[in-house]
Amino acid sequence: MITVSRIKDLRAAIQQQKQARKRVAFVPTMGNLHAGHISLVKRAHEMADYVVTSIFVNPLQFGAHEDLDKYPRTLDADKAQLVNAGNHALYTPTATQIYPKGLEQHTKVIVPGITESHCGASRPGHFTGVSTVVNILFNLVQPDIALFGEKDYQQVAVIRKMVKDLGMPIQIETVATMREPSGLAMSSRNGYLSAAEKQTAAKIYKLLKDMASRIEKGARDYDSLILAGKATLADVGFEVDYLSIAQSDTLAPAKPEDSEITLLVAAKLGSTRLIDNISISLSTS
């Protein structure tokens, strides 16, 4: 595996692959890699000839009081995992390389219609930070395919819309959320949790599964389900940011007649913000 941090070295490596007509797959990450990231790299390996992963803790997607400074940085361990997974190139730019004139002065990519609700409502500017950096990275790497985890459901929806709206010739692929044996969705932020908090955190997925099963069995009073679900999480110590039953494509509140539904949740345990989701298809016959 090669590791590059200069744009010209990245471009040279990619150009070589393009000239040899190789398909390039790209896995953008913020590092502190876990089995979820590695499943993306392995899938990328199956789908393309050359796999590029980036590690960049993107300052533009963190709010003023969020965890940018304490976000875990574990480059050596990340590299070892990437080598094992067969990654070909690791791109590790600095903030100055990505935003040479600073965050304020940098051109932004705004994706309206899908970024105002859910995480976008409680983390203003977050998705502009994500779409802007992903746009820059896509332009630098020029991948044929880019892979994202389903855990960040809204992020994937934002990126799909950006790619479609801006006519970017990139196939967006998703990989199912990897979970701990307890059901807890794997996340770099799980490292902030104590052992006891980890046990409590697993209740998020249990609740989502329970709600999904009720809906599959015919429950359609979504407001009551959400109210009860929020109370269940609050009872075990969560501060719930949102719990919603949404249309899978628009993320607007689901109506009883909708068939493609996604349950999404964001909740804080202590100072750690966790997100998760489950999608279900209801038969309309």
Ligand code: PAF
């Ligand atoms: O999901 C992440 O790790 C980040 O939001 C991403 C896509 C790498 C952009 O910084």
